[in-house]
Amino acid sequence: MAVLRPDSAEAVLEVVAWAAGEEKPLEVYGHRSKRGIGRPLQAEYELDLSRLRGVTLYEPEELVLTAKAGTPISEIESLLVAHNQMLAFEPMDFGPLNGAARGRGTIGGMLGANSSGPRRIKAGAARDHILGVHAVSGRGESFKSGGRVVKNVTGYDLSKALAGSWGTLAVVTEMTVKVLPRPKSETTLVVADLADPQAVSVLCQAMGTPWEVSGAAHLPEDVVGEVPDAAFASGSKAATLIRLEGIAQSVDYRAEKLTAQIGRVGQVTVLERDASVAVWRAVRDGEPFGATGDPVWRVSVVPNTGPAVIAAMNERRAFRHYYDWSGGLLWIDVEDGGADGLARELRVAIAAAGGGHATLMRGSPALRAAVAPFEPQPEALAALSQRLKAQFDPNNILNPGRLLAGA
Amino acid sequence: MTLAMPKPKDDVLAKRDTIVAELRAMVPGEGVLSAEDALKPFETDGLTAYRQIPLVVVLPETVEQVSRVLRYCHANGIRVVPRGSGTSLSGGALPLADAVLLVMSKFNKVLDIDFENRAAVVQPGVTNLGVSNAVVHRGFYYAPDPSSQIACSIGGNVAENAGGVHCLKYGLTANNVLGVEMVLVTGEVIRLGGKHLDSEAYDLLGLMTGSEGLLGVVTEVTVRILRTPETARAILVGFPSSEDAGQCVADIIAAGIIPGGMEMMDKPAINAAEDFVQVGYPRDAEALLIVEIDGPRREVELLLEQVEEMARANKAETIRVSKDDAERQAFWAGRKAAFPAVGRITPDYYCMDGTIPRKEMPKVLARIRELSDTYGLRVANVFHAGDGNLHPLILYDANEPHQLEKAEAFGADILRLCVEVGGVLTGEHGVGVEKRDLMPTMFSKDDLAQQERVKCAFDPDHLLNPGKMFPELHRCAELGRMHVHKGQLPFPDLPRF
Structure with a gap:
């Protein structure tokens, strides 16, 4: 095992070109904060990009920022906060789920995982904010795609193909993202003691108002205790959470309008800024399941089908869950799911409810080798994905097998 | 007009009658058009400088029909050009002489x-x-x-x-x-x-x-x-210079305001629009900015006040804030009619679509004015100011000898300028045939090769819409070849553990 730590794009190119020529698989990472996701890798060489760091361009008034792939997300977020801006897609921090400290993770990894958080439903994911990349393909050739302007349709959008590719197509060396103004104020409305279907119905209703909801989550009673600010507001009953962000006068105005609309279903409590920030950070990071060590799934489904997916599995196995994305994102902690960590039942339930995908966010190497940690694809689509992989990485040297079985 | 398109396949042209008959069996009724007068309306799209009668037009109605037509074309090496409504401004739906034009207009539910x-x-x-x-x-x-x-x-x-x-x-x-x-x-x-x-x-x-x-x-x-947002209101501002307008845009963004729309027009565009729709645009302004703020009522009121202050701080000469929806729409009427309005003052115009970093706008506008003098062709400028997407409209007369060629050369110079200042060839109209040959100004050979390899994963025989986007068609086998450098692990001094 050898770890290679290049500190320039040129050095990355040399390393990958060499590995491509010698057909030596590389495990590619930044901070290894997401190393427990995907099929386990066995690569002779590791390509550590954490020395390839630094913001190379930041023009707040143009809403763009360019940084090398190994730049810590925390460094970028601090810089943005100083200019009242943000990464609007709210990238997740994988620390709590790994039982590790917050603040690790690089922007390269953020793109590779197509990271996003609760604001996904309003602002999109990393894929929606990536403007351009410089990268080295598994062929050992450097290429760029996109640019540094916010509106661009010149050529295929390879940046998007790299978003969510888990480092299996190319090694990104530098990327440009769109940044946006940071809301000056935020508040969260909490409705207590709703059953799942009722809660998701309220969340979908809120999303369909003009009040610009930027977070819509539901913590059932057996989860809410893990999020103290939410439990305090709901009297330790299930908590349905609706976030509003923007200038203070607008947030107050919308909170009033929205309360009038949803107040009929239950008592509405208001979380002020600090509590609101803490609650949404917990929701974003899978924090309620941080300490259990159980397998954890993150499941994207059609929002109003979330409760049906849960109901289809209820009482057969022991698990806990909560909802984000207006019901469209399920976090499931499997206490006792049998040998496959609930994989089969979960995927049957997703298909029956109208489609979606389940990703194993935490699981032992044995579990990750035994079940598909990413959603298996239908045959024609799987074949197309394999062909795309082969066009970027014909010798299968970049994170081989992590995302697609056998590639 | 010279534009190198892929050479038609002689074998396909030779068996046109058979192909038409076989397609009719797959898409019955009126779904296959082959008579010349029926093909004529499909010879061009929104980029009317280029025309080509297709081999045959197919209008499928079901997914099964689309699938059968493509499977058939794939098996027989027949090219296919997909088309929606045919409004592409970059020639994306320009037919090929040896290609089936697959028109999706019956998929209208x-x-x-x-x-x-x-x-x-x-x-x-x-x-x-x-x-x-x-x-x-x-x-x-x-x-x-x-x-x-x-x-x-x-x-x-x-x-x-x-x-x-x-x-x-x-x-x-x-x-x-x-x-x-x-x-x-x-x-x-x-x-x-x-x-x-x-x-x-x-x-x-x-x-x-x-x-x-x-x-x-x-x-x-x-x-x-x-x-739909609770409300939307617009402010219309006339500036003495495009620099002032550009600074106002920068100030708005820097204050953390993201307007629903933010559009700019220069003097020739302002006057063409005002001649056409008479909505009270300030004719003597060098630059006109329309900023629309949408959202909750309380927020819109506050932000409009801020924008108005910023406009004053940047030497605005005229400021109008919409009082109701009718007035807001009147502000937009001129902008939305800008292209046809310019069409009234010139026999032909050529619409460009580069995007630039916003701060480069004064420099790019000045350079466009110089180029306008050099080429002897007038330009009206319309921009999506918030995102730096420029639409210079080059005015010309196709009936005058060499004017189209001059307009195209002028347009190409503008796009090269956009790339030079850190921008891109197209912000929203697409590459198509129009900007195809300019792709190398923005992308290296390796950049383009990796894009072409994506094409190879989907369509290795180059049957779908060939001749668009890429300046050259390389065989996928050639693109797949690896240039391998066997040898020692480089950077022997790299830290490794």
Whole structure:
């Protein structure tokens, strides 16, 4: 095992070109904060990009920022906060789920995982904010795609193909993202003691108002205790959470309008800024399941089908869950799911409810080798994905097998 | 007009009658057009300088028909050019002499409106405005709004990653499409995404959006629909110079305000629009800015006041704030009619579409003025000011000898200038045939080769819309060859543990 730590794009190119020529698989990472996701890798060489760091361009008034792939997300977020801006897609921090400290993770990894958080439903994911990349393909050739302007349709959008590719197509060396103004104020409305279907119905209703909801989550009673600010507001009953962000006068105005609309279903409590920030950070990071060590799934489904997916599995196995994305994102902690960590039942339930995908966010190497940690694809689509992989990485040297079985 | 398109395949041309007969068996009734007078209306799209009668036009009505036609063409090496409403401004739907023109206009149904999940499922031939019209009764709309929205199709919007004036706040088509059903060149039908968020494995949906009909044929689209903002108001400001207008735009963004729309016009465009629609644009202003703020009423009021202050601080000469929706729409009427308005003052115009970092705008405008003198052709400028997307309209007369060539050369110079200052060739109109040969000004050989390899994963025989986007067609076998450097691990001094 050898770890290679290049500190320039040129050095990355040399390393990958060499590995491509010698057909030596590389495990590619930044901070290894997401190393427990995907099929386990066995690569002779590791390509550590954490020395390839630094913001190379930041023009707040143009809403763009360019940084090398190994730049810590925390460094970028601090810089943005100083200019009242943000990464609007709210990238997740994988620390709590790994039982590790917050603040690790690089922007390269953020793109590779197509990271996003609760604001996904309003602002999109990393894929929606990536403007351009410089990268080295598994062929050992450097290429760029996109640019540094916010509106661009010149050529295929390879940046998007790299978003969510888990480092299996190319090694990104530098990327440009769109940044946006940071809301000056935020508040969260909490409705207590709703059953799942009722809660998701309220969340979908809120999303369909003009009040610009930027977070819509539901913590059932057996989860809410893990999020103290939410439990305090709901009297330790299930908590349905609706976030509003923007200038203070607008947030107050919308909170009033929205309360009038949803107040009929239950008592509405208001979380002020600090509590609101803490609650949404917990929701974003899978924090309620941080300490259990159980397998954890993150499941994207059609929002109003979330409760049906849960109901289809209820009482057969022991698990806990909560909802984000207006019901469209399920976090499931499997206490006792049998040998496959609930994989089969979960995927049957997703298909029956109208489609979606389940990703194993935490699981032992044995579990990750035994079940598909990413959603298996239908045959024609799987074949197309394999062909795309082969066009970027014909010798299968970049994170081989992590995302697609056998590639 | 000289534009090198792929050489027609003689064997395909020779068996045209057989091909037409076999296609008729797959798409019965009126679905196959082969008579010359029936083909004529399809010879061009929104880029009318280029024309070509297609081999045959096919108008399928079902996914099964699309699949059979593509499977047949794939098996027989016949090229296919997909087409929606034919409004492309870059020649994306320009036919080929030896290609089937696959027209998706009969796919015109709204299949499912799902307000609870804020999604609509539509067939690709539904117009962009048709989507909003289908959901307006419940106060919803579809955000991307290209100027051609009454005519352009959602399928074409996906192919071109269409934009519009709302992009800065609400994103392009790529940010508003949740899923597609599409047919590969082999006839296989696949689904990407759906009403749920994000894709499994590679973001093929992201690749398809903006792929200009080179990767597959979309047969169904799921889009995000949004609740219409409580209110929208606009402010119309005349400035003594484009620098002042540009500074005002920068100040607005720097204050953390993202307007629903922010459009700028220069003096020739202002006057052409005012001649056409008479909405009271300030004729003596060098630059006109229209800023629309949408959202909750309380917020819109506050932000409009701020924008008005910024306009005054940047030497605004005239300021009008819309009092009601009729006035707001009057502000927009001139901007929305800018292209036809310019069309009234010139026999022909050529519309460019580069994007630049906004701060470069004064420099780029000055340079465009110089080029205008050099070429002896007038220019009117219209911009999406918030995102730096320029639409210089070059005025010319195709009946005058060499004017079209001059206009094209002028346009190419503008696009090279955009790339030179850190921008791109096209912000929303697509590469098509129009900017195809300029791609090397922005991309290296390796950059383009990697894009072409994506094409190889979808369509290795180059049957779908060849001659668009890429300046040269390389064989996939050639692109796949590895240039291997065997040897020692480089950088022997790299730290390794």
